[in-house]
Amino acid sequence: MKMSEGVEWTAHACALLAALPPGLGLPANALAEFHSLAPAYMAKHMQALARAGVVESLRGAAGGYRLARPSADISLWDIVEAIEGEEPAFRCSEIRQQGPCVTPNSDFRRPCEIHAAFGKAEMAWRTHLKSVSLADVATEVARKSSPQKRAAITVWLQEKIR
Amino acid sequence: MKMSEGVEWTAHACALLAALPPGLGLPANALAEFHSLAPAYMAKHMQALARAGVVESLRGAAGGYRLARPSADISLWDIVEAIEGEEPAFRCSEIRQQGPCVTPNSDFRRPCEIHAAFGKAEMAWRTHLKSVSLADVATEVARKSSPQKRAAITVWLQEKIR
DNA sequence: GATATCGTACTCGGATATACATTGTCCGAGTGGTGACGG
DNA sequence: CCGTCACCACTCGGACAATGTATATCCGAGTACGATATC
Numbered sequence: 001m002k003m004s005e006g007v008e009w010t011a012h013a014c015a016l017l018a019a020l021p022p023g024l025g026l027p028a029n030a031l032a033e034f035h036s037l038a039p040a041y042m043a044k045h046m047q048a049l050a051r052a053g054v055v056e057s058l059r060g061a062a063g064g065y066r067l068a069r070p071s072a073d074i075s076l077w078d079i080v081e082a083i084e085g086e087e088p089a090f091r092c093s094e095i096r097q098q099g100p101c102v103t104p105n106s107d108f109r110r111p112c113e114i115h116a117a118f119g120k121a122e123m124a125w126r127t128h129l130k131s132v133s134l135a136d137v138a139t140e141v142a143r144k145s146s147p148q149k150r151a152a153i154t155v156w157l158q159e160k161i162r
Numbered sequence: 163m164k165m166s167e168g169v170e171w172t173a174h175a176c177a178l179l180a181a182l183p184p185g186l187g188l189p190a191n192a193l194a195e196f197h198s199l200a201p202a203y204m205a206k207h208m209q210a211l212a213r214a215g216v217v218e219s220l221r222g223a224a225g226g227y228r229l230a231r232p233s234a235d236i237s238l239w240d241i242v243e244a245i246e247g248e249e250p251a252f253r254c255s256e257i258r259q260q261g262p263c264v265t266p267n268s269d270f271r272r273p274c275e276i277h278a279a280f281g282k283a284e285m286a287w288r289t290h291l292k293s294v295s296l297a298d299v300a301t302e303v304a305r306k307s308s309p310q311k312r313a314a315i316t317v318w319l320q321e322k323i324r
Numbered sequence: 325g326a327t328a329t330c331g332t333a334c335t336c337g338g339a340t341a342t343a344c345a346t347t348g349t350c351c352g353a354g355t356g357g358t359g360a361c362g363g
Numbered sequence: 364c365c366g367t368c369a370c371c372a373c374t375c376g377g378a379c380a381a382t383g384t385a386t387a388t389c390c391g392a393g394t395a396c397g398a399t400a401t402c
Binding site: 106 | 167249
């Protein structure tokens with residue numbers, strides 16, 4: 001059970017967007033270049049985020065991606081949901097309703113115990129991810145980076161920002 | 163991000179084993195038949211559980227699988243770990259250390275913020291799964307099933323049990 | 325000189341190949357039970 | 364009648380094929396800017 005690496009890519013990309021002045025954005029090319037990632041593949045993942053309404057896309061010469069709402073209102077779960085989809089990792093196929101010992105009067109209205117346990121566990125996981133916003137991530141990343149690095153980023157942004 | 167269906171199969175199979183008198187087991191064939199599942203594929207998954215030490219395998223004419231320890235000491239996480247492996251779903255490849263803005267004096271001893279957030283969320287998920295034992299599941303399943311069904315299971319077990 | 329139009333450069337979006345992991349199946353290795361044989 | 368041996372049926376274990384999903388790339392659609400021609 002492994003998560004798509006697209007989640008990591010877009011999470012870092014969105015953290016970068018969150019560090020920008022509000023309303024501004026970057027093209028997918030720049031987002032990929034910032035972490036030395038494959039540009040075309042990054043673009044594909046950003047499309048998924050645009051479809052999910054996490055970011056807004058703007059076509060044309062000065063186009064690119066920007067956050068669709070304030071960074072404090074976007075959680076890591078929003079990104080996971082956009083890339084991976086909302087359906088749970090554990091999918092109950094109700095195999096308890098199959099087999100030689102299933103009697104006709106069996107009552108399956110009560111939820112499957114195993115299904116319920118996995119559902120609760122996954123809910124806890126989502127809750128944690130929902131509690132972390134892009135603003136949290138961006139400020140923490142900025143706080144930890146050296147002045148030299150912040151200056152380098154500022155210079156790099158000069159010619160990329162929209 | 164989806165979990166192998168083998169987890170569902172083996173979880174139900176282990177719940178059945180947990181309902182048996184202690185020390186007794188069933189062959190993979192019977193475990194598959196009980197839920198109308200593909201016998202060969204069920205056998206493959208049970209092998210993984212045997213390698214992980216969740217169940218013990220006994221070859222030969224009267225062989226089969228039985229729980230390696232009391233059902234109260236086996237959690238759903240043990241099963242997930244056996245089938246899916248122990249590595250986390252979110253794998254941090256440290257892309258923050260790549261790119262044009264990484265200065266030579268950058269300090270990456272502090273953990274990646276995004277990595278940390280996903281790690282904590284996943285830990286909560288595991289904790290939930292570790293808190294549910296096979297004994298819990300088995301007793302709850304038994305409590306909810308009708309007397310007719312329990313009788314049918316008893317009859318079916320007569321000729322399968324080891 | 326101002327304005328409208330055309331061309332161009334740049335960006336997103338989806339369709340299309342490729343690689344890899346999961347799913348599914350089969351046959352060989354090993355083991356206990358059973359029957360036959362000999363004492 | 365009892366003990367021993369060989370055979371057989373049954374089970375696990377790992378190797379092998381098929382399928383599906385994630386990964387990776389490319390080309391077409393759309394848009395804004397700038398140059399050019401015209402009034």
